[in-house]
Amino acid sequence: MNFSNYLNIQPEIAEALKNKKPVVALESTIIAHGMPYPRNVETAIEVETIVRENGAIPATIALLDGKLCVGLSKTQLEYLGTAKDVWKVSLRDMPYVISKKIAGATTVAATMRVASMAGISVFVTGGIGGVHREAQHTMDISADLTEMQHTSVAVVSAGVKSILDIGLTLEYLETMGVPVVTLGQATFPSFYSRESAFQSPLQLDTAEEIASLLKSKWELGLNGSVLIANPIPLEHEVPYSIIEKYITTALMEAKKNNVSGKNVTPFILRYIANETKGESLTANIALVKSNAKLGAQIACAYN
Numbered sequence: 001m002n003f004s005n006y007l008n009i010q011p012e013i014a015e016a017l018k019n020k021k022p023v024v025a026l027e028s029t030i031i032a033h034g035m036p037y038p039r040n041v042e043t044a045i046e047v048e049t050i051v052r053e054n055g056a057i058p059a060t061i062a063l064l065d066g067k068l069c070v071g072l073s074k075t076q077l078e079y080l081g082t083a084k085d086v087w088k089v090s091l092r093d094m095p096y097v098i099s100k101k102i103a104g105a106t107t108v109a110a111t112m113r114v115a116s117m118a119g120i121s122v123f124v125t126g127g128i129g130g131v132h133r134e135a136q137h138t139m140d141i142s143a144d145l146t147e148m149q150h151t152s153v154a155v156v157s158a159g160v161k162s163i164l165d166i167g168l169t170l171e172y173l174e175t176m177g178v179p180v181v182t183l184g185q186a187t188f189p190s191f192y193s194r195e196s197a198f199q200s201p202l203q204l205d206t207a208e209e210i211a212s213l214l215k216s217k218w219e220l221g222l223n224g225s226v227l228i229a230n231p232i233p234l235e236h237e238v239p240y241s242i243i244e245k246y247i248t249t250a251l252m253e254a255k256k257n258n259v260s261g262k263n264v265t266p267f268i269l270r271y272i273a274n275e276t277k278g279e280s281l282t283a284n285i286a287l288v289k290s291n292a293k294l295g296a297q298i299a300c301a302y303n
Contacts, residue, residue: 003068003117006098010071013059017119022056022299025070025115025123025153030288031060031077032086032105033266034126035281041081043285045074047292051124054296059120061111063089063097063104070118080105088266090143108155109147112225116151121214121302123153124295126288127161127191128227129265130169133251140261141172148225149176154214156295158287159189159196159229162240163247163268166196173227174201179217181210182229183294189231192283193240200229207294211301230294236286238279246272246280 009017016023026047031040048058060072062080069076080086080103089097089104091113097104106114108128115123129142142164148155159182160169170188173180182188182200190196204210210228217226231237250271259267273281 006066006068007114007117008067008069009118010059013057013071013118016057020303022122022296022303023059023120024051024056024292024295024299025111025118025120026051026058026060026292027108027111027123027125028060028062028072028080028105029088029107030126031080032083033088034269035284037081039281039285041077043288044077044081047124047288050289050292051296054293055300056122056296059115059118061106061114063087063094063102063106063110066098066101068098068114068117070114070120079103091147092143108144109142112144112147112151112153112155115153121153122156122295122299124156124288124291126284126291127157127159128155130160130164130166131172132264133163133165135165135168145169145172145176145178148173148178148227150223151225152218152223154210154226154228154298156228156230156291156298158191158232158291160191161265162190162192162196162243163251163265166190166198170198170201176224177222178225178227179213180227180229181213183210183231185231189229190240190243191287192232192238192243192280194231194234194237195240197240207297208301210298214298214302228294228298230287230291232283232287233290236283238276238283243272243280246275249275
């Protein structure tokens with residue numbers, strides 16, 4: 001496979017990878033589709049700064065001018081945060097977006113794949129996609145999950161997005177052989193909330209222990225990801241019982257407005273942000289920053 005012609009890796013990142021220094025991949029969907037401007041660009045820059053402060057090199061990933069860009073300039077971040085025609089790119093979209101040279105913001109699945117192509121082992125996001133509620137009728141299961149089965153890039157998140165069916169997502173990951181480990185607690189977190197109705201399959205308490213798990217898994221030849229769930233900081237969480245009411249209403253609104261496919265998650269996140277008067281957006285920013293810190297610590301320990 002000759003994909004190197006499509007990769008555009010920033011020199012600082014290429015140098016770090018060559019010298020086996022810690023690098024952390026970051027997605028770009030959160031910039032283009034996850035938050036309003038200018039909070040999206042401000043958050044992206046702050047997250048990159050947090051990664052640096054904790055000893056690693058940030059590598060925000062996007063598709064621009066027919067290239068898989070690993071590392072973005074501030075101008076490129078600004079463009080992704082303000083342009084109206086940026087695609088939300090999952091795996092199925094990548095060949096089309098690249099061939100047409102369309103600007104694309106990468107989802108978890110697409111970011112993982114590009115990170116793997118570049119040789120990056122740790123990826124930080126907000127929350128992963130998963131099995132949608134009522135998936136038994138819609139068959140709506142995120143490509144994030146199947147990508148995690150195949151691609152050996154660890155994913156640091158605040159758990160599964162709480163708008164999804166968390167229980168079925170955990171079952172699916174077990175079937176795919178993907179270890180799920182929560183930092184510092186037995187309960188699996190649910191994005192905006194530290195708690196959920198589900199126990200975490202595994203618990204580890206330090207970045208060093210998690211790095212050791214990654215090393216053991218991949219040296220054993222067990223390909224695929226590890227989902228690392230990092231509970232949102234206590235002072236920023238929205239209690240599970242409260243956020244669940246907003247989610248239920250938002251899902252009904254999405255159905256009423258015939259919102260489907262990859263448009264569902266952005267619609268619901270916007271709806272909840274409006275209903276909580278920005279509280280959910282504040283929580284979203286806080287959890288991404290917390291994940292960036294942990295991801296950098298894991299990358300440093302792993303390297």
